[in-house]
Amino acid sequence: MTEGVDAVTVLEAARQKVPAADTAVAPPLAALLELTHRCPLQCPYCSNPLELERVAHELTTESWLDVIDQLADLGILQVHLSGGEPTVRRDLPDIIRRTTERGIYNNLITSGVAIDRARFFALVTAGLDHVQLSFQDAEPASAAHISHVSDVQEKKLAFAGWVREAGLPLTVNAVMHRQNIDHIDAMIELAIELQAARLEVAHVQYYGWALANRNALMPSRAQLDATTAAVSQAREKYRGRLVIDYVVPDYYAQQPKACMGGWARQFINITPSGKVLPCHAAETITDLDFPRATQQSLRAIWYQSPAFQRFRGTAWMPEPCRSCDQREIDWGGCRCQALAIAGRASATDPACARSPLHQHMQALAAQAAGSPLVPFRYRRF
C-alpha cells in the first residue's frame, strides 16, 4: 500500500484464505472510495492526482450506492470514505447507511474542517464506525501554513471533540515531511491528548503533488532516524494506550513495501468520477486503461480487466524480483515509484537495495533534503 498521504492502512489480511496469486484471484478485502476531489485544504503532498476531477463529473448518489452493493457482493469487508474531503458530499449519510446495511465496516478519512456538529452527528446516526482525522502539524501556525487554511487547527480540535463525544474510535493521521518532522513528539502528544486509539505516522511518498514539491518536503536521513527513534520510544511509553503505525518512506528504505498488499490483490480504489484503480496513485501509469464503474461491473473489473491483471501476482516481474525469496512478501513493491524513478512501471522498485537505481534514489533524497527551502506548490484546481 502507499502509506503516505491520505494513508489507508491495508488490512491485516485473511491470509490463510487467500490463495497464491498465480493460482487463483482472491476477492478484494477493502475499498477506498474517493467521493470527491473537492477539499478546503491545499496540502502540497495531496494523494489526489495533479489532474483533479471536477464536481460535474462526480458519481451520483445512486451510482455510489450501487458501487457499495457491488462491493458487498464481491466480498469487501471495509470501505474507506475519502476524497478530497468526503464530508463536502451532502449524501454522505446515505452512503454510510448503505455500507452498514450491507455489513461493510466504514472508515471516514477526513480533515474535519468542512462539517458542523449537527451534520457530523447525522453521520453517527447513519452508522459511522470509525474516524481517521488528519493533522498537518501539532503547531497551529505551521498547520495553517501547510494546509493553507488559517483556522485549520481549532476546527480539527473541535471535530475531534465531537468524535470523542459520540464514543467513536479515533485514528490520528500525521503526514510527516521536512517542514514538520521535528515536531514528531508534539504530534504523538496531540494524539494522546485527543484520546486517539491509533496514530498513523505516515511519511510523504513522492508521486503526484508530493513529487512536484519534493524539495520542499523531503526530510534528511538524520531527521528520519530521529523520527523512527521517537516512534519506537512512544510505542513503549504508550503500550496498550496508543497503537502507532509507521512506515519508512520509500526514498530511505532498504526493502520495498508491499504496496497495497500487492497490485490488485486486496484493494480497489474508485475515483470521484468512477474510475476503478488498484491504488490511488495508479493513474500516474498512463499506459494503462482504467475501467469505469459506470461502464462495467466491479466483478468483471476485479477478475478480468487488463489493468488489474497487469501487475497482479508475480508472473509480470523482471529479474531480480522474479526469483527473489521476498516476491510474495512485498509483491514487487510500488509500481508508481518504479515509474517515477526508473521511467518504467514494470521495473524493479528502486526502494529495493537490489534495484540498480537504489543508490540513485537515495542520492535524489539527499539532494532534495539538502536543497534550499522553496515555497509550496499548493494543491488546487
Place this chain on the structure above:
Amino acid sequence: MIPVTSCPRLSPGVKLQFDRTREQWILQAPERVFVLDDVSHEILSRCTGETSLQSLIEQLSTAFEADVAEITADVEGLLSSLIEKRVVIA
C-alpha cells in the same frame, strides 16, 4: 495478568462478524480485520462485557471438556494481545 473478575468486552468500533464470502468469523476493527479460528471465536463471542473472565473460562472448559489451566492460557494469551492492540477492553 487480567483480573478474573473483570468482564472483557470489544472496544468501541470493534465488531464480531461472519464473513459470508470467505466463510469465516472475523473481528472488524479500525483499518484492521482479524481472522478468527474456532477457539478465538468461542472466546470473543463471550466478550460481551457481561461475562467475567472466570466464568468465561469455566464455560469454555465445560463446552470443550478441556483442562481449566489449558483454557486459561489460551484465553489470556488471546485477550492480552488484543488488549494491547486496543481491540478488547478488560
